[in-house]
Amino acid sequence: MKLIQTLLMAALAGLCFSATAQWQWIDKDGRKVFSDRAPPSDVLDKNILKRPGGRIPTVIPATDVATEGLSGSEAQSPPVVKSTGLDKELEAKKKQALDAELAKRKADEERLVKARIENCARAKQAKVTLESGARIGRTTASGEREIMDDASRAQEIGRIQGIIASDCR
Secondary structure, eight states, X not given: OHHHHHHHHHHHHHHHHHHXXXXXXXXXXXXXXXXXXXXXXXXXXXXXXXOGGGOOOOEEOOOHHHHTTOOXXXXXXXOEEOOOSHHHHHHHHHHHHHHHHHHHHHHHHHHHHHHHHHHHHHHHHHHHHHHTOOOOEEEOTTSOEEEOOHHHHHHHXXXXXXXXXXXXX
């Protein structure tokens, strides 16, 4: 029983550590946002309050010592914020993923166009064959060979005409 309590406490402690892996920032409306995902790219680096792993953005504060001896306009310049480079890497990965997705979509569209062209050609050939009036035999589901009569030939021509209408645009 003692072992189960110890394991349960260890699991709960692990959950507490995972909860600290959160982002915290101030959005454009001035509200504090907590998330397990990075803030959007439109959030300024100075508005990010907390990063996962306890990393806090590095801000060099303007102190009295640093501004000593400077004129009024120089002393009131905003503090310098060091960029971590995470945004550039993230944007590059997003762009790469987007490019890969676009390339995949383009390849799929090309494959579909080729299939439609092939289906169109086959349907036109089948229509010419059916309209020629030659005797056409086909195999039934039970494996018997039968010759198409005029009604089944007309039905098949109608089905092929539908394929031509959809694939031969």
